[in-house]
Amino acid sequence: MVSAGVVCSRKSDNLFPRMKQTSIHIPVQIYPDFHALEIQDAVLYESARNATAAAYAPYSRFRVGVAIRLENGQIITGSNQENASFPAGICAERVTLSAASAVSPGIAITDMALTYINDTGDSNHPISPCGICRQTLSEYEQRFGRSIRLILGGFTGEIYIISRATDLLPFAFSSRELRPH
Numbered sequence: 001m002v003s004a005g006v007v008c009s010r011k012s013d014n015l016f017p018r019m020k021q022t023s024i025h026i027p028v029q030i031y032p033d034f035h036a037l038e039i040q041d042a043v044l045y046e047s048a049r050n051a052t053a054a055a056y057a058p059y060s061r062f063r064v065g066v067a068i069r070l071e072n073g074q075i076i077t078g079s080n081q082e083n084a085s086f087p088a089g090i091c092a093e094r095v096t097l098s099a100a101s102a103v104s105p106g107i108a109i110t111d112m113a114l115t116y117i118n119d120t121g122d123s124n125h126p127i128s129p130c131g132i133c134r135q136t137l138s139e140y141e142q143r144f145g146r147s148i149r150l151i152l153g154g155f156t157g158e159i160y161i162i163s164r165a166t167d168l169l170p171f172a173f174s175s176r177e178l179r180p181h
């Protein structure tokens, strides 16, 4: 496991003495497969696997399933919903986040499991949310003031656990920028 999500800064040593250099580390826990997960995580991951069956992905043939656990223990599932007008399609993550907000408004999300079946390729390695979904997850974390833990995997193979969705979107744009100073 890589060390914490820490920003490390140091002064540049030569050409640009007034410049500092920064790097960001993202902690990732790697499990060999879904059977190695803690029971709570395995249950959520299994729900995400089942959710791939409801995907509507006639164009990409890439069926994504998501399961969210809410603070009250409720599990909400969703899948990607494509459209012949491609930008009208919605990723499984945002389908599920919206469903959770609609069904159980005001209840924080604690975990999200994400998996997929690629009908035209491999399904044996973790995938992670696209940029728009990372932005959306970031807003949910900010809105509820708590981290959303991500469990990312393929239908088989290694599982990655990332303790904060925002770790996937360093320097995220947020509502803080829109407040008057």
Ligand SMILES: [Zn+2]
Residues within 6 Å of the ligand: 091, 092, 093, 094, 129, 130, 131, 132, 133, 134
């Ligand atoms: Zn997405």
